Amino acid sequence: MSYEFDFADVFAAWPELLQGLLNTLVLSALAMAIGMVVSVAGALGKTSGPKWLRWFIDEYIELIRNTPFLIQIFMIYFGLPSLGIKLSSNEAALIALVVNVGAYGIEIIRAGIESIQKGQVEAGKSLGMRPLQIFRYIVLKPAIQAVYPSLTSQFILLMLNSSVCSAIAASELTAVAGDIQSRTFRSFEVYFVVTCIYLGLSLFFWSAFAGIERTLLRKPTR
Template sequence: MNYVFEFSQVFEAWDELLAGALRTLWLSAMSMAIGLIVAVLGALGKANGPVWLRWIIDGYIEIIRNTPFLIQIFMVFFGLPAIGIRLEADQAALLAMVINFGAYGIEIIRAGIESIHKGQIEAGRALGLKPLQIFRLVVLKPAVQAVYPSLTSQFILLMLNSSVCSAIAASELTAAGNDIQARNFRSFEVYFVVTAMYLVMSMFFWGVFAWVERAFLARPASR
């Protein structure tokens, strides 16, 4: 084996990798926040909405869950201009990630809502809670507690899937790695470092999610 590893050529472009990583974190965090809103509203509509709304939501879920994420990105970035909607690469990446997560998130949140016993809702009404209070305190929080591991796993998968956004030249980590590799041709070194950075970002998000669970979702200790 005569290959000589030259990581120095990669670290010379560290500022580009760091900027790409920060952009990945931003895209991921924004798509998680907006996607969670879509998921909660969609799950609520699917659970309590009229038949026509449930059909629309079911159609959206099936289309997104049964098509490749890459094709969804292309539809947003290359397809929307056909109807007069033009987005920058990062905007298209964010929209595609929100749409993708929303479909999976709706089913996760819906499963959590359906796990709530109807007696708890009746108890909330008996206590005089308003409908919004019942949904927020009696339904939504216990539902999120029940599905939190699945929800956070989907968040991490969303962050990792952001690498596909490099196909439309979104300014995230993989795109930065591709640009550096195209200049120095050090494929192994570049993608080894990029892989390590994705691992670090995944651990960062796991840490944040663990803190959120302890701070806001921890169940009272049983006696």
């Protein structure tokens, strides 16, 4: 084996990698936040909405869960301009991530909502709680507590899936790595460093989600 490892060119490009890292963080965090809103709204619509809305949500979930994420990105970035909707690569990446994670998040939160016993809802009504209070305190919070590990795992996958957005030249970490590799021809070194960065990002988000669980979703002790 005559290949000599040399990370000098990769480390020299650390400002670009740092910018790509920050862009990935922002893209992932925004997609998680908006995706959470879509998931909660979709789960509520699927469990208690009118028939036509439940049908629409079911079709949306099936469409997204049974098509490749890369194709979804291409449809948004290359397909929508045919309808007169032009988006930048970063905007298309964000929308694609939200649409994708929303489909999975709806099913996860729906399972949590359906795990809540109806007697608890009836108890809330008997105490004079308003419907919004019942949904927020009796239904939504316990439901998220029940499915929190699955939901956070899906958000971690979302962050890792953001690397696919490099296919439309979104300015995230993998796209930056591709630019550095094409300039330095140090494929192993570049992608080894990027692999370590993604691992660090995963650990960061796991820690952040664990902190959220401890501070906001901690179950009361008896």
